[in-house]
Amino acid sequence: MNPVLNLVNVTLEYPDGESTLKALDSVHLRVDAGEFFSLVGPSGSGKSSLLAVAATLVRPSSGLVIIDGEDTTGLNDTELTALRREKVGIIFQQPNLLPSLTAVEQLIIGDHLRGKPSAPARKRASELLDVVGLGASLSKRPHQLSGGQRQRVNIARALMGRPRVLLVDEPTAALDHERSESIVRLLRQVTDEFATATVMVTHDTDFLPFTDSVATMRDGHLGLRTPVGPPN
């Protein structure tokens, strides 16, 4: 099977005084459709850098970022933005919802700004909010939702563009244990249902069994990937 996300020998360097700092050092990573990969590691080890490069938000210093078979190296910024919009869903720690918009509107504002007709977008938004368990909260605004529900809206929003790759950065950082588990379960569910290649950065090892495999970042190096079993 061709991986949906394929990082080949990726290095990312930042200037650091007289020398350079390797935020990513010769990283290889392949994630298939429907695969849920988790990434752990100490602070500053390069986890967010890996997500940023995989999201095509940051260009690597060397190496290839191949998304859904397309090598992104030669693409200009406009082409990268288009590819990102079409293929990549990003879920950050904080949902960053717009306070004045309802749950449905949070999902369709992107399509609206892109000039797409709103009726199909509204239908898809309602369906996705149903998938994430918010079918009864379509008209609620962020202040009427719990932290876990806001993160669910965030996940539904990331799925609007039918992404092939789903990149998730510490989705449970602001949540209690029970809500955290339900969010990781939901990410497992949407990975299976929408066949995304999902990468989740987490510090919460309790939830690794909901994922397929885990690897540790240290000083920009990605360690060996270990399979993890299903939860009891």
Ligand SMILES: Nc1ncnc2c1ncn2[C@@H]1O[C@H](COP(=O)(O)OP(=O)(O)OP(=O)(O)O)[C@@H](O)[C@H]1O
């Ligand atoms: N824009 C930047 N300019 C310079 N150095 C950077 C930049 N972004 C990250 N770094 C450095 O790259 C290294 C990796 O950072 P990164 O944010 O990827 O780590 P992380 O594992 O996500 O950390 P955390 O768990 O604290 O979020 C760190 O040494 C960081 O200081």
